[in-house]
Amino acid sequence: MPLDSSIPSHLRCPRTRSRRVSDKWNPPVPMYSARGAESIENLTMAYLGVQSKGDDMKGPACAAFQKILQSFKQPDGPARHDLVQFTDGQGYLNLIAVAYWTDPAAYDKWKDRPAIADWWASDDRLKEGVGYFREVLRPRMEQFETIFTHEHGPLEGVSILMGGMSEPILEHGYWGSMRDRLPLSQTDPMDPSGELAVKTGTPSLGGRVIVSGHENVALIRSGEDWSKTEGEERRTWFEDIQPVLLEGMDYLRDDGLEAGCYCNRYVHHMDENGNPLEKGFGYSLWRSLRHLELWAESHHTHLQIFVTFNRLAKKFKELTLYHEVSVFDASAQYFEYINCHPKTGVLRAV
């Protein structure tokens, strides 16, 4: 049977740019892409965070985070959300609710509701001893792709809203396949233009800072679920894979700017009560898809991850891997930081 394309049929168009591989390409193992309804035209991804330092501030941080979670219950709230946390390179705890909408009008109505808009805009947010941030990213479906190792999922993240899975796809198993899975790659090199710019505030002074994006910023959410692993597979995850993965993530977190990585967080999922779940993902914002490609393809920190995963891939039965990659128009990015330290999110890059 001919392989499926990661690009859904309604987004295929006459190419002005070729795929890196020909139709005869035969990937070594099957992989899959999430499939959604044709009616979905774009996605809204809101990373809404609370930042705090020290045990004393954990209580206020959790209370602040609950406020964000309550806001999801307002009309037109997100269709789903993930709760994650990570401790950043400066030792701050960041609690993040990752909220997703497939209806852009719903998100617009939700964020403009007084209960939401006024709360974020209030000067009270500047006086609570915790930081807040909103990173809102809205790709068109032409600017979005996913890959999953397992036919029957589990789907993750925004893909859960898409609800379906492709047949085994052609576009994987070679460098450049990430780009080839993006429908827009049929006609557009997705080169970056413009620069991140501070629109409001001064990062070094804290307070409220708003940063504007630029054309073709790229985001990868690349995740692993080790909750079902047992025995030898579980040992392999903890002893052989996770340490190498985290080393690469730490490089991007601390020094990624030299490679074009604006921000990198390796986050762990948690339940509504803050209990850790056995899955996580790297959230990684890049100047462009090309910068992400270059790091992945040539930097020893990623090649080490790649070689380790490849070498051990045959042992994996229950460990599931996935990623979603998006590229954004400048107008489809919103970055706001309130009382955050100057290495938070894209602040380190401005």
Added chain:
Amino acid sequence: MPLDSSIPSHLRCPRTRSRRVSDKWNPPVPMYSARGAESIENLTMAYLGVQSKGDDMKGPACAAFQKILQSFKQPDGPARHDLVQFTDGQGYLNLIAVAYWTDPAAYDKWKDRPAIADWWASDDRLKEGVGYFREVLRPRMEQFETIFTHEHGPLEGVSILMGGMSEPILEHGYWGSMRDRLPLSQTDPMDPSGELAVKTGTPSLGGRVIVSGHENVALIRSGEDWSKTEGEERRTWFEDIQPVLLEGMDYLRDDGLEAGCYCNRYVHHMDENGNPLEKGFGYSLWRSLRHLELWAESHHTHLQIFVTFNRLAKKFKELTLYHEVSVFDASAQYFEYINCHPKTGVLRAV
């Protein structure tokens, strides 16, 4: 100044396939391609070898090799040649003269001269206790590319016949750049078709064996010259780089067939008296460019070479690196083995 293209201007044509990177790509360091006269339409590369085992046979092997070298003095002989040697995985010494022509008619006349044709065809070659082989490969210029690390050379191999060097080129510093440097990649994916086939003889019985090629077999000659290195750079070459390189070459020599590598020899240059020179290259024949790409981009043995070279690249001043890559029409390949063991050259692949 805009970057030069590795594809010479007279071989540029309207693309039906895109380069992997856009015109804005800016490689991290400058690299160069050899440039020849427009009048050169194709190249002839003849790897003419003598194979022997054990010290007792070194004398007869050298005498046989001298016969080959004398044949170069016949009218229409090669425009230049390299002398190299390597000991293969079965412990045989292989002395190889690598002869180059830029005039296909000259090669055809030379090989058909009775002094050449009759000598190779003679049954006497079966009775001398040494093996002989001829691997003759003839790319069109659309099927040929080179890359050099140093602006002023030294040129190597067939590139010496081309005589010139490009300005810094655009097509390097990313996976896929090898393909993008081949002029034919503008319009052709260069997928393989057909299979190697024994036309005459039985490899396991020795004697005379002729093998026919198939469409889009690929050859890489990838070389290093460490003769001018000194001090720390020389130590780095011998202790950090060469061992990793040879490990990858040994993998291809012994187990490369699983990756689509028909034959791999890491050879050392020698002078006319058999004295070793401080340069060498990998001669590596592949089922297709795609197979070569896949190994280079994903197999740990090559990624180890790649990471080591990249990590140490800043230390290199006098170590020069280059490669030449060709893709061949089925009709542009000739493989003949006389009294060679069945792992010689492409015999291991049939």
